[in-house]
Amino acid sequence: MIKEIAWLIILVPLLVSPFILVFGRKLNAGGGYVAIGAVFVSLIASILTANEIFASGNSSVVEGFQLIPDFKSSFGEIKGLTWSLYLDNLSITTALIVAIVSLLIFIFSLEYMKGDPGLARYFAEMSFFVGSMQGLVLSNNLIMLYLFWEFVGLASYLLIGFWHEREVVAAAARKAFIVTRIGDVFFLAGITLLWVKLGYLPTVAEIQAGLINQVLVALGLSTIIPLLFFGGSIGKSAQFPLHVWLPDAMEGPTTVSALIHSATMVAAGVYLVARLYVMFSIDTIPLAVVGIIGAVTSLYAGILGIVSNDIKRVLAYSTISQLGLMMLALGIGLPSASMMHLYAHAFSKALMFLSAGAVIHELGTRNMLEMGGLASKMKIAYYSMILGGLSIMGIPPLSGFFTKEPILEESFAKNNLLFILGILSSFFTAIYWMRIVQSTFLGKARSMKAEEVEPENIIMKIPMFGFIVLTIGFGISAFLINFPSALGGEYMMIPNELNAITLDVIILLITISGAYLYYQYYNAHWMKGFVDSSIGKILYKILENGYYFDYVYEGVAKYAGWILGLAAKFFDDKIIDGTVNRIGQAAKIAGNVIRKIQTGNLEQYIFYVFATASFLMILVLVFLI
């Protein structure tokens, strides 16, 4: 009985969505309470199911009806697919976390989005998103997973483009959809290749149990298939080189950024690798690729985070960087650490985003240059940003410490290069965090808006409190009950050897020095000198433009595509259709010529008859002779 309840986790938010879309306008808060109710039901259902799964210690498959039937013939069979769910520690924990984070952010939205004319549409789309994300997490069937994967992409597109009257917003939404779609193509290619080479599509349960490992090796697919799947992850989790959409996605409402673009959807790529970890670890190459791309992305994005003036953009780069770290963890053999960091990051980053959201809501701007001095007036937001950032930086005793340290330690043990990239990434994380705190909350108010700000509303404070508790409590409680090992894979415990402790201290020092460095820059002059020099300016420009990646992508996409399109249109209209038209014209001309024979003149007709008859007689005579 409990097992069927799991369907509610997905279906309730999903089915409530069209209801809110149609009737939302007439309801209180545009249907916001309905949406919150739906997510709450999803949360209860996931708690009940989680209870069952943790208690029994077994994983469980829940089956629905058939999606695609089996194709039989006398020459063999291609098996079909069924809608089904896979419930184990990993999937149900993630579903639980998604539900908790969504609930808190929905509550925050009540105040943040209040008064917006499209409120019903907002809650409908958010509800649709939550249902789809849960579907993605709990799917047993890879096509079903892909379906929900696309759905969350769709929800992201609609929500980024929520205020679509503005050109830049609509463009950002489209960019997000298209870039992630590129990754999705690889993902789908992987799924279909797997399906046809094996003759059937293995379920997540079967992959998790390692049932297809031998077959994959025998078919030579153990490298290509995981890499294709990872292609999807690169797009969805904004890893290099498909990272360009996430900073622009900040055009959406901040609650959207908090839920989708930091805590949940972008984590789907990480989840995919963790979910299919057994398949990824058959061969050494896939995970190596995952790790390298993760580490590179982590540093690359971390550096970019220090130059933007848009508070949300900085957080976006931070998210990309942390996702890179999660990928790094997967690459070096710590899937459980990666997931733990995913959960800790979800809480911490959502906290930071909500803090930014409160500031943006009160000030009406995202530009940090217009902020300042808010610490005394917006206390909860201030503490939230501090705690969230410290957690992300990995400062004990916050959650981030318990989840980040194992990753860095293991990478130190396994591969020095990855460790260095990871450490540098931490360093830059500290810099941009300090920059946010300094520019937004400390110092003097730099604009009228900043001076006249009011403290946050109670409805916005409650979710922030919730995340503060989670940020502080999650790491330490999970460590105490030894939870991470339940997620599978190895988990490096907190050090008790001298070497490991030294390492930790060094990591912490480097991180803190980053923050201190920025503080010095802000207040001292010698750093300013470097930044303002010509080299500094060039570097700054490169960073500001995201290493000019966007220009390249847009150029290729726009011009190559458009020119080919025009060429094709010309060919179709003038040449192919032109031929058709010319045939018609030829018929017309021929008709006109022949029409001249129809004069109506009797004498002329008699002449034609006589001439033809004579001609024929001559012919006959010629042939006879």
Place this chain on the structure above:
Amino acid sequence: MTMLIYLIVIPLIFSIISLLFKDKTSRLITIISTLITMILSIYIWYNFLFQKTIIKENYIVTGLNSINSSLYLYGDAVSLSLVLLTAIIMFFVALSSLTLIHHSIRTYNFLILVTQTGITGTFLVRDFLFFFIFWEVVLIPMFFLIDIWGDERRHYAAMKFLIYTHIGSVIMLLGIFIGYAYAAKSFSFDAYFSNVAMLDTFLKTLIFFTFFIAFAIKMPIPPFHTWLPDAHVEAPSPVSVILASLLLKMGGYGMLRIAYPMLTDIANSYFVYISLLAAVSTVYISYVAMTQDDLKRMIAYGSITQMSLAMLAIASSFNQLNTPIANLLYTAAIFIMISHGFIIGALFILSGVIKERAGTRMISKLGGLNSHMPKFSFSLILATLGDIGLPGTSGFIAELLIIVGLIRLITSSMLYMTLTILILLALVITTCYFLQMLKRVSFGKKKEELVINSDATYLEIAAPIGMMLISIILGIAPIVILLGFT
């Protein structure tokens, strides 16, 4: 159970009845007629799913015995599913005609019901004489439908449509007669299938190409496609739906049912050319579609892309004849056609609605409709997402089936690898231009010159939403159709 004949006769009878009454009653009669055929065809399909027996009804017409022809109706999975599509689409056509057709209603209803007779007949008969009759029966009403109720360039478009497709029909007639005279001595499909295979290669190639060209014009496959954009664009929207959702499927059906099974070895010897033609067409036409400013024209070109995809599935299916992939690809072709029928129907109706409400179909002139015409915009987004194959809609299942079918073969030859890459490229391009269109039309700011009377009414979007609802049902539970094929 002699049900199939009713599917043909009912629209015919009602067509004449609808001519006798005044406008409002005539409309009601048309709706009733299409509703009856829809319910009947759903019932027949439902029975077929569980009994899996092919329905055969043979009606002997005295006088035709001497030339070995009879009205032989054959209902198997292919025919019945397409007949189901026809009946449901015609219902929505009648529904949308309520708001989009404003004059000479009786004649209009008469013509569309006769067209329904012709299309249903084409899908059901298994005798070449009657096949040709029903095939031709479709052309004349369509000509008048475009010529009388169409847009500015309707005369050109109607004439082009008639002449172009008629040339194809005449070529097919040549093939039919050659087959009759030299091999079959009877008009029934079975006689042709068993006897034509024994002719010499020259005649077989000739017959194959007559049929191939006729169906290629109808499907259409580039370079025989240029009648389609004009015909679809100038026709009134409900008629565009008939053209795109049903007539094109007649071409696909012909390929599946006649050209390929009858002359498989000839077809396979040209497989490389035909499949490359289909695959390159999908990419080429996607590029052409990308540059269109007229929404309806863009949708029309999108139609060609989908039908080229179906052609590729058909050709590949017969190329892989003795493997389980054959059945998969064959089913994929039909599912593509059915899925496309519903989605494109929704899109065409919406393009008609926007012309009525905003006075223009030009993408460059529209904008911001999400705020000013929310009902319309929602329907447009839904239909567009269906066309780009979003999971959850039938479009995704259709793409999935063909890609699953083809990917298995990519390691076996470079050809399949090329075909698959081309299709994926076409899908990406399609996604891009449709989203671009959505960005300009639904989102963004409304231009000041644009004058919108009001949002689309519920009646106006009833047909598109209904068609998309069916597409979503097929996207979640495609087994409803697929079960008939396995």
